[in-house]
Amino acid sequence: MREQIVRDLRVAYARLWVRIKGSNREPEWLVAEMVIPVITLSAYVYMYKWLSAPSQFTSFVIIGGTMIAFWVNVLWNMSSQFYWEKETGTLETYLVAPISRMAILLGMALGGFVNTTLRAVAIVIAGIFIFQAPIAVSEPLTALLVFLLTVVALYALGMLFASLFMLYGREAYQTANLLQEPVYFLSGSYFPTTYLPFVVQLAASILPLTFGLDGIRRVVVLGQGFVSIWVDVFALVVFILILLPLAKYALNYMENLGKREGRLTLRWQ
Amino acid sequence: MTLPISVETRDLARTFKGQDKPVKALDSVSISIEEGEIFGLLGPNGAGKTTLIKILATLLLPTTGKAFVGGLDVVREPQNVRKIIALVSGGETPGYGILSVKENLWFFSQLYGLSSSAAKAKIGQLVTDLALEEYSNTRMAKLSTGYKQRLNFARGLLSDPKILFLDEPTLGLDVLTAKKLRTYIAEWAKKGMRGTILLTTHYMAEADEMCDRVAIIDRGRILACDRPYVLKEKLKENRIMRLEVSSMQADLSFLEKAAGVVGFSQTRNIQTDTTTLRIMVRDEAILESVTKRLEGQKLKVLASDEVEPTLEDVYICLVGRGLEEEGAEAGA
Numbered sequence: 001m002r003e004q005i006v007r008d009l010r011v012a013y014a015r016l017w018v019r020i021k022g023s024n025r026e027p028e029w030l031v032a033e034m035v036i037p038v039i040t041l042s043a044y045v046y047m048y049k050w051l052s053a054p055s056q057f058t059s060f061v062i063i064g065g066t067m068i069a070f071w072v073n074v075l076w077n078m079s080s081q082f083y084w085e086k087e088t089g090t091l092e093t094y095l096v097a098p099i100s101r102m103a104i105l106l107g108m109a110l111g112g113f114v115n116t117t118l119r120a121v122a123i124v125i126a127g128i129f130i131f132q133a134p135i136a137v138s139e140p141l142t143a144l145l146v147f148l149l150t151v152v153a154l155y156a157l158g159m160l161f162a163s164l165f166m167l168y169g170r171e172a173y174q175t176a177n178l179l180q181e182p183v184y185f186l187s188g189s190y191f192p193t194t195y196l197p198f199v200v201q202l203a204a205s206i207l208p209l210t211f212g213l214d215g216i217r218r219v220v221v222l223g224q225g226f227v228s229i230w231v232d233v234f235a236l237v238v239f240i241l242i243l244l245p246l247a248k249y250a251l252n253y254m255e256n257l258g259k260r261e262g263r264l265t266l267r268w269q
Numbered sequence: 270m271t272l273p274i275s276v277e278t279r280d281l282a283r284t285f286k287g288q289d290k291p292v293k294a295l296d297s298v299s300i301s302i303e304e305g306e307i308f309g310l311l312g313p314n315g316a317g318k319t320t321l322i323k324i325l326a327t328l329l330l331p332t333t334g335k336a337f338v339g340g341l342d343v344v345r346e347p348q349n350v351r352k353i354i355a356l357v358s359g360g361e362t363p364g365y366g367i368l369s370v371k372e373n374l375w376f377f378s379q380l381y382g383l384s385s386s387a388a389k390a391k392i393g394q395l396v397t398d399l400a401l402e403e404y405s406n407t408r409m410a411k412l413s414t415g416y417k418q419r420l421n422f423a424r425g426l427l428s429d430p431k432i433l434f435l436d437e438p439t440l441g442l443d444v445l446t447a448k449k450l451r452t453y454i455a456e457w458a459k460k461g462m463r464g465t466i467l468l469t470t471h472y473m474a475e476a477d478e479m480c481d482r483v484a485i486i487d488r489g490r491i492l493a494c495d496r497p498y499v500l501k502e503k504l505k506e507n508r509i510m511r512l513e514v515s516s517m518q519a520d521l522s523f524l525e526k527a528a529g530v531v532g533f534s535q536t537r538n539i540q541t542d543t544t545t546l547r548i549m550v551r552d553e554a555i556l557e558s559v560t561k562r563l564e565g566q567k568l569k570v571l572a573s574d575e576v577e578p579t580l581e582d583v584y585i586c587l588v589g590r591g592l593e594e595e596g597a598e599a600g601a
Contacts, residue, residue, distance in 0.1 A: 006382065007381075007382035010382055013379070014376050014379035015376075017376070018365060021367075021368065022368070025367050026367070088362050089358075089361040089362040090362060090365070092328065092356065092358070093356075093380070093424070094380070096327065096328065096351060096355070096356045097351060097380035097381065098349075098351035098381070099380055259328065259329055259330045260330050261286075262283075264328055
């Protein structure tokens with residue numbers, strides 16, 4: 001048992017290391033991932049300025065854009081990773097090794113988290129500096145708590161998607177494409193969801209990002225405390241408690257299904 | 270002295286969904302491989318070799334039958350099986366292109382729980398043994414096919430597996446690199462009875478050179494299984510002739526039904542516009558009628574000689590056609 005835990009931790013660390021090393025060896029990605037989001041944000045910021053919206057809207061957009069970076073990372077780097085591993089032939093090596101698949105996913109998630117956090121911080125700093133966005137953090141620990149819970153919930157969702165990608169390859173890839181923009185809209189990445197119709201708000205509540213964004217914005221921009229955001233915290237904890245075991249179950253299920261159908265390491269499907 | 274059994278299958282079968290009908294990739298395969306043995310699985314593409322190796326490597330479930338690796342049931346105890354095996358496939362990417370040889374090996378060493386010092390020592394040894402020192406800090410993406418496969422072998426041997434599965438390990442390699450890797454792996458297996466090897470290949474020379482025993486597989490069925498020399502001995506009652514025919518357009522279909530012809534294979538050479546015919550006959554006199562039929566097609570027999578039997582001849586005798594020829598179903 002202890003041996004297995006140590007091995008899984010080594011695997012998670014090694015996978016994290018590969019992700020960080022791999023990304024930072026191609027510095028052009030750093031530029032693309034930091035500059036392009038700022039350009040996207042600027043469009044919304046200037047639109048709100050033109051509409052004479054309260055200055056908090058600028059901060060809302062910057063927080064939204066920052067958290068979107070995590071969503072994009074979850075969707076394209078975390079979820080689809082097993083698909084790419086399969087296409088390049090390294091998935092087979094993982095599957096033949098005596099390791100927990102969740103340990104690999106944990107390593108991918110941590111690597112993605114570290115990389116994206118560095119970029120997210122850069123986006124926030126650039127946003128505050130360029131657009132003079134007002135920040136009013138009254139409870140930094142609460143802000144950190146909501147941020148971490150949001151990230152864990154998002155990566156747990158990514159782990160769940162990873163099992164789908166492993167077996168369904170291209171179909172899952174297309175599904176991820178379909179998910180990208182609606183999530184931007186439903187989670188209220190660039191505007192407060194309170195303006196959305198009730199039915200749409202209800203639909204948005206199936207996304208951890210919606211609660212995460214709401215909680216972080218309340219604490220970081222509106223200066224509210226834990227008392228005001230306990231519903232967001234509760235919802236994120238529920239998401240984590242459901243998504244993590246579900247991801248583990250789905251991964252086992254998909255692996256066994258793939259072994260039964262002979263599609264586990266079959267490429268170009 | 271009988272050695273413990275390292276790999277065993279009992280009536281193993283695997284069926285895949287086909288476009289029109291189910292495809293039987295493996296059909297009642299029963300083999301047993303002793304500890305420390307190099308066992309070859311020889312057959313054409315689509316014979317079921319990779320399917321068998323994938324089942325043994327816990328990547329695929331059998332439809333029926335049983336498979337044991339190191340005494341462990343591959344279906345019931347896959348995680349314990351994975352602790353004692355390694356799989357090296359030919360033509361596969363051995364790691365991440367953006368990482369160097371050493372970095373890739375360090376990463377894979379972590380999948381087997383090697384401590385930092387153990388990993389460092391093992392990587393150093395494998396890099397030296399497989400002549401990868403010059404490229405140890407080179408990114409994998411920049412390596413040639415031969416060096417990538419050396420890295421693949423190093424990856425497979427990192428964990429000192431008890432059982433090593435080699436799936437077409439020299440596929441696409443030049444003759445010299447293939448030879449070096451074969452020699453290295455044969456030495457690795459024999460050093461103090463370190464490991465059992467199951468090798469799949471469609472290269473006869475590879476099986477002949479490396480394997481203690483060879484099973485010949487075709488369309489999912491094991492047709493014969495024995496030591497290479499014993500398999501070849503069984504052909505002694507036949508004569509094997511090699512004829513060089515003056516055109517690569519030679520129509521040899523008449524040989525399929527010719528009396529006294531056990532089997533044949535042909536290699537067409539574009540550069541010399543000739544066909545090399547390898548024919549197994551019960552009696553040398555039959556060759557006269559074969560020559561006449563060829564002359565009837567306005568072809569000449571440029572050279573002919575009798576040759577020693579090879580594993581390909583064993584295959585021809587069992588199946589009636591050569592290993593490299595069309596006729597085997599794809600699917601494995």
